[in-house]
Amino acid sequence: MKLTTKELMEMIPHRHPFLLVDTIEELEPGVRAVGRKCVTYDEPFFAGHFPQEPVMPGVLQIEALAQTGAAAILSKPENKGKTAYFGGIRQAKFRQKVVPGDVLTLEVELVKVKGPVGVGKAVARNQEGKITAAGELTFMIG
Template identity: 70%
Template sequence: MSVLNTAEIMEILPHRHPFLLIDTVEELESGVRAVAKKAVSFHEPYFAGHFPGNPVMPGVLIIEALAQTGAVAILSQPEWKGKTAYFAGINHAKFKQKVVPGDVLTLETEIIKVKGPIGIGKATAYVDGKIACIAELTFAIG
């Protein structure tokens, strides 16, 4: 059973369809880590052009989904309520396998460092237990 559904995620994040890229939050340790799910549908708008006849979820959107997962973890703390987490950096990103329609992405982001409004998250996306993407994400809360 999910910890947060889409409506509850939208109470924390400012993102909306079609740019809200997580469907549910399965685990949440406020300020520490979050695990979210994204069911990748053939009807995602980006599949019309990426790539016709061979749809692949853009890597940058996998990174964004991981960032949104981390944002739920950090912004679920009372002191950051109503704020927005912005990208400040993406480091060591690696893509290990394609993400295609029908896949369910499991997105895990652990907050490994916070100093004031700046932090770093260790992020990993999985499909069927296999790593699809890893990255280190830096964020600034504003």
């Protein structure tokens, strides 16, 4: 199952300039999601991070992963119309710079869900398959 940008925006509340996922390429409701983010030079954060050497902030890579994970959990019928809130991150690692022209593949696998709380294993990779960011995300459904 895939989601266009419009379909994704019907599921999660994020909008420009904070919608950090372009499409969902693979979706197994309640199990996993794979998103895509095409990083362009005109992203708002590049104006200040850093003007001489634009680099996507690591925290925004984590947010893009969280939005991808939200698609995975909110695609379950019983969660339709609800919001997934970011609860925490463990073991965050940033391994490669993300720069204009990169295409990120954002993969989140839900490894634990108990009631309204869950945990997802998250990995972002660039177009060369190199890991740019990874961590364990905690979320709550509200």
